[in-house]
Amino acid sequence: MKKLLPALAACLLLALSSFMMLRTAATGYQVGDKAADFQLKNVDGKLVSLASNKAAKGYIVVFTCNTCPYAKAYEQRIIDLHTKYAPQGYPVVAINPNDPAVAPGDSFADMQKRAKEKKYGFPYLQDESQEVARQYGATRTPHLYVVSRQGNDFVVSYIGAIDDNSEDAKLVKTKYLENAMTDILAGKPATVGATKAIGCTIKWKKA
Known part of the structure; x- marks a missing residue:
C-alpha cells in the first residue's frame, strides 16, 4: 500500500x-492575465501585432465581424471608442474570428470592403486560424478585451461588453467599457472588470 x-x-x-x-x-484569459502577442493580417495586407505600436499604452481589442446584427449595431460605437481613446494611448484593434466558410460575408475581401466603406481608423484583422480568439476566450461578436502595457507585457484589464444596450445606443444606461477606461487611465483596476458579452456566437470552423 x-x-x-x-x-x-x-x-x-x-x-x-x-x-x-x-x-x-x-x-x-481572465482579468490580470498576461496576453500573448500575435501577428494577424490587416485589411491592407500588412501584419499587425500588439508590440508594433510602440506608443500604445494598451489596446481595446474587439472581436467583431461583418455579418452579426449585434456587431453591426455596435459598429459606430466601436469607431467612437477608437476616436476617444486612441489619442489617450488605447487604440482599437478589431479582429474578425469568423470562418468565412460558415459565414461567407466575413471573407477577407468583404472585410476590406467594410473597412473602406466605414473608413475604419483602426486595424481590422483576420484571425484565419481562430487561434487568437480561442486564446483570449472570445465567444461572441462583439467581445471586448482591454489590455494594458506593463513593461514588455500586456495585461488584461477588462473583459466583456461595451454597454448595457445592444440595440440602441441612445438607450444605454451604463457604459461598461468607458467606466472601466476611466479607472484604467487613472492607474487603477477597473471597478467592474468583467461583464457578459452579448452578441452572435463566433462561427467556428467545422471539424
Whole structure:
C-alpha cells in the first residue's frame, strides 16, 4: 500500500494539472492575465501585432465581424471608442474570428470592403486560424478585451461588453467599457472588470 501512495499522488497531480490546462483553454484569459502577442493580417495586407505600436499604452481589442446584427449595431460605437481613446494611448484593434466558410460575408475581401466603406481608423484583422480568439476566450461578436502595457507585457484589464444596450445606443444606461477606461487611465483596476458579452456566437470552423 505504501508503495502505491507515491504513484497515486503522481496520478492526482497529473490529473489536476490536466484539469487546469483544460480550464484555461476553455475559459481563455481572465482579468490580470498576461496576453500573448500575435501577428494577424490587416485589411491592407500588412501584419499587425500588439508590440508594433510602440506608443500604445494598451489596446481595446474587439472581436467583431461583418455579418452579426449585434456587431453591426455596435459598429459606430466601436469607431467612437477608437476616436476617444486612441489619442489617450488605447487604440482599437478589431479582429474578425469568423470562418468565412460558415459565414461567407466575413471573407477577407468583404472585410476590406467594410473597412473602406466605414473608413475604419483602426486595424481590422483576420484571425484565419481562430487561434487568437480561442486564446483570449472570445465567444461572441462583439467581445471586448482591454489590455494594458506593463513593461514588455500586456495585461488584461477588462473583459466583456461595451454597454448595457445592444440595440440602441441612445438607450444605454451604463457604459461598461468607458467606466472601466476611466479607472484604467487613472492607474487603477477597473471597478467592474468583467461583464457578459452579448452578441452572435463566433462561427467556428467545422471539424
